[in-house]
Amino acid sequence: MLENNIWADRPTFVTNLECSIRGKTYEADQLHGLSEAGRPLLVRYDLDAVKAAVSRDDLGGREADFWRYRELLPVRRTKNIVSLGEVMTPLVRLSNMGRDLGAGEIIVKDEGRLPTGSFKARGLALAVSMAKELGISKTAMPTNGNAGAALAAYCSRAGIESFVFCPDDTPEVNVREIAMQGAKVWRVNGLINDCGKIVGDGREPMGWYDISTLKEPYRIEGKKTMGLELAEQLGWDVPDAIFYPTGGGTGLIGMWKAFAELEALGWIGAKRPKMIAVQSTGCAPIVKAFEDGEEHAPVWENAHTIASGIRVPVAVGDFLILRAVRESDGYAIAVTDEAIDAAHREVARRDGFLLCPEGAATFAAYRQSLDDGRISKSDRVVLFNCGSGLKYPMPAADAKLDRTKPIDYGSLN
């Protein structure tokens, strides 16, 4: 892929970084965390130059992975790209469920196909490639599981040390995959924001780079590829609505940025999908802020949900999520754990599609939106299945058969 390159080393199209709240400019090619205002930095490109250098039809001849969008990504030197095979993820129609509901197109973007089994690979492939490019040798992050797994994998591949802190009830498979892929991992008796504090406080004594969600500028660029890919897969169009399971919101913010960049390039028009932030009723800070008309979302106390990936009590990019939701004429919606569990089972049984719990939350939110009329049956919607369903606990299946006795086949029905 990268060897037969259209990609000889050359300047990227990055012009600068920009504070997402105050607009202050920061130099590219330097190590940055949050802006001085304590908010995420966004990567800016010379889009006129990109437009002159590449057309959307040029993409057709490239590999089917997200590095095909390299003009819109920040890595400068090919040798710094850390890759584990970031395939373009398929769009899978839930046709049986669609028929059951009398609905139009329900499309799942199946992010479980990515390396490490979740869309965290997109963000971390970029963040770790940039960490390599900027000479970082030690990183740390808080995680609910999947981000830590992706960090561990990409860092080990890049020869970078990684330290990971997760809540002590993080799914067992996540903690073990993190350890197996070479990170040092600790289970902490707290939530992800408590783990985040350990990472922040450890910066000085440990000398690590804090690679937490939105606290470095490049994970958004990786997650942005979901929007680029989706538009390309839909023939340079966007759906009517996107249901996104929202924790830190990196993907929602990234896709919103992607659509703006694509429009500036003239690759898509002005139409935007409704961006719908999906949370659980047990942890819904963005939903509350959306309903209260606020620009920021205070910490959600006693956060709990079976969808661990969206158990994020506070998000440093809260205002960016809320802006995208509002500008797109979308909304934020909370679903109960019971609805998530029901959606999880129903989609698996009816369409043979094993969602992850957070992906199931988007289906539950879609169904709730049909009921309350915020989405119409004719809308073409995209649900994000952010990780492989195989990573999560499933209901027991214990039926046993004794092969030493005659088998009553009629009883198997």
Ligand SMILES: *Cc1c(COP(=O)(O)O)cnc(C)c1O
């Ligand atoms: C991280 C994660 C989310 C939330 O993604 P953000 O972009 O951080 O909001 C949802 N589901 C799963 C499975 C995750 O790992």
